[in-house]
Amino acid sequence: MQLRSRSFELPTTSEAQEFYHSRGWTDGLPVVPPTSEAVIACLEWALVTADQLIGVEPVRECAISAEKLAINAVMAGCLPMHFPVVLAAWTAMLQPEFLLHGATASTGGCGIFIVLSGPVRKELGASGEINVLGGSDRATSVIGRAIRLGLINILNVSPGAIDRSTLGHPGKFSYCLAEDEEGTGWETLGEAQGMPDQASAVTVLAAGAPRQIMNEWTTVPEEILDTYAAEMRANMLNYSIWAGNYAIVIPKQHRDHLEAAGWSKADVANYIHDKARVKRAAWSDVGKSAVIRGKGEIQYSALSSPEDLLVIAAGGPAGGFGAIIPPWLGTKSRAVTVPIGACLDCEPPAIRP
Amino acid sequence: MQLRSRSFELPTTSEAQEFYHSRGWTDGLPVVPPTSEAVIACLEWALVTADQLIGVEPVRECAISAEKLAINAVMAGCLPMHFPVVLAAWTAMLQPEFLLHGATASTGGCGIFIVLSGPVRKELGASGEINVLGGSDRATSVIGRAIRLGLINILNVSPGAIDRSTLGHPGKFSYCLAEDEEGTGWETLGEAQGMPDQASAVTVLAAGAPRQIMNEWTTVPEEILDTYAAEMRANMLNYSIWAGNYAIVIPKQHRDHLEAAGWSKADVANYIHDKARVKRAAWSDVGKSAVIRGKGEIQYSALSSPEDLLVIAAGGPAGGFGAIIPPWLGTKSRAVTVPIGACLDCEPPAIRP
Amino acid sequence: MPVSVLDPTTEAVNLAATSAARLGSLQGTTIGLISNGKEGTQGFFTHLKRLLHDRYNVAEVVLRTKHNYSAPAEAAIIDEIQNWHAVVTGIGD
Amino acid sequence: MPVSVLDPTTEAVNLAATSAARLGSLQGTTIGLISNGKEGTQGFFTHLKRLLHDRYNVAEVVLRTKHNYSAPAEAAIIDEIQNWHAVVTGIGD
16 A cells, blocks of 8 residues: 655654654654554555545645544554544544534634444443543543544644644543443444444544532432533533533443433433523623623523433443533534444455465 | 663564553553663652652552652653652652542542642743643643553552542543743742742642633623632532532633732632532532431532632633632542752762763 | 654645735725624724725725634625625634 | 563562451450441441341440541551451441
């Protein structure tokens, strides 16, 4: 396979390491030097050619090739088996409704939250359990980081360049999780988002940092979910009132109570949709009286519809915790789900003799 | 300098990379292979011997040497100049009031939030501005990660081993920032925590993920701070009601209004101390009626005293955002600040001819 | 051992574009203003519109507002640009 | 090129400690229960205390509660252990 990228000769791997840092081509952490061999291995595993166009970032009219994504994936620590997920995540991010330029340039400072659904999780050894939002396994760690390095290098989303985040949050280093599908009777997030049953899929959401909640004092579904809804209301009042795709991560201790009571993901979403509402007048409690402007009775909902809530089953077995993952900017950037490796009109390559 | 750690011979650096991953000695991301040469360079830069005892983790009675910290720092991507900060951060984390075992084992799933104050920030090229919580520069990125790798390898704080986080958060990858001291007239966090004026210092806090707030509609200090206080109340009600060391990160847009009005860090802390209070009765709004138990009139404060608030000046120049960084567990784990390189009874090494 | 490594950045140059010819004068021209839609642009563009009329004798000032301040302008606005002699855009907060 | 790299983990073994001799019987003994202080331990240890008295004829059951469930037991509790024939501790939630 022929690659088109410029190459550089460095005397040692540690000098290669410093070369990338000195050019501003990293997130500050060590990278794996991207050799042709490693990059080609990624491309071959994913059955794509180097020049395959994965998409175009529309604002800056930047065409994004499989080759550049593979170089950044190798740098992030990806093995070839991780690369199809990186490709799928970028395919999703390049859908217009994701609004990639806005999400990555904004002072709002979001990260790209990535959820893996279906068999690919097991194939990659991704864990949906303990420490699922803080680095639970190699696969989710490197996939999340591959997205960040690709943004930095391909789209110049470095702090002070395109990235103008006032604060940002640590999910920018890596913000990828797998659902704990073995620990739940619920449908997968991919299925809930319209993918075929049992297909592997990846969902991307431009998102803030997780806001953790705790309720260890009830087994009643409504009461458990009231804590999640309260946290969404807090985000609406203190951060941004606009409706959008929220994600909620429900670990096993809470989930067991919900499932035992017969609640589905859709039931959860319906309940939250009803409860995550605030009136504009409540801005007076949070320092924002200046913008009520006589319209205090207007009610706002965190979700335009129940389907806008991404309900995620993940987390360790013990602890009455959960998390809200807020959207970057209301409905202007949408969660996007795409299947992984579901190539319906292509054939596998001929096996070489 | 003589090192005591076991060494391993690997055929190539990429096989060394896989060796560390296969043993579970990483956070999933690539590491720099820790050679004796690189480790000794860190130790020499920090003027410590390999066997210097940095502290003992009391619950598991684990003695922690400079050598093991240096090995993990190299793996995280640290250069020798970063290592004194890593040593200082560990010194702080090993003070009994930090409660390291609890903080790293808990299902609560906190990260180690690290703040650099004083001249060391500039010496290391650390930035306190754009994307300050999401990876703004190499120094803060690798220092934050060195802490996590040290926990994983020295104290076995891996997910499913000692780390039992239900969810964790991405700050576990790296959660270190420098203050924007050049962009403020305020005292540094180190000074506020009792360090000598203009000394370099590091502060550690066992903390949850940042909770971002926004208020772009006022220039009145009280109104700006009301939004921060509201977010602290939300954390108290939805997550944990116990008082502890909260940190708040105030970027320049908000800070300029506060400073122009003559507010100091102490004024900010006093105001927040008054406002970040909730009554137990408010649990009825967030799914926790079951634990009010007739004591609804009891009032709780987020801060035992104004001094418990860590006020941090950092963030990009534009955007009416700010962040609350909540404590892991009330007053059971305290923020600790130590000076860096303030060696009062030692002399610099003789210059070799 | 020497290692050969690859450039992770975008090397392709964007399609060539040339700047339009500069206007000799604003007198009698039609000028478009494209707001990104943020609230702070209202006062700014209102003032700019007045200046263009009063000080530079611009014939017409057309104000258009993007629907989404983080996305490119809608096609209808882009199409309209050909009717203008010059356009002012940028970010506003 | 071969590379020689170092072990990042704790290699030192902790101080040797041996288990105490097992009790032949609980009859007439004093047993300490150390709660980590979490609410859920109250009912559990109350029930355990009753079992130890009723079923095993334990002479005395001493219940102590740690001040901080994430820290080692206070020195005063550790000192008291030598007065007991056996101690039950662990995590409770």
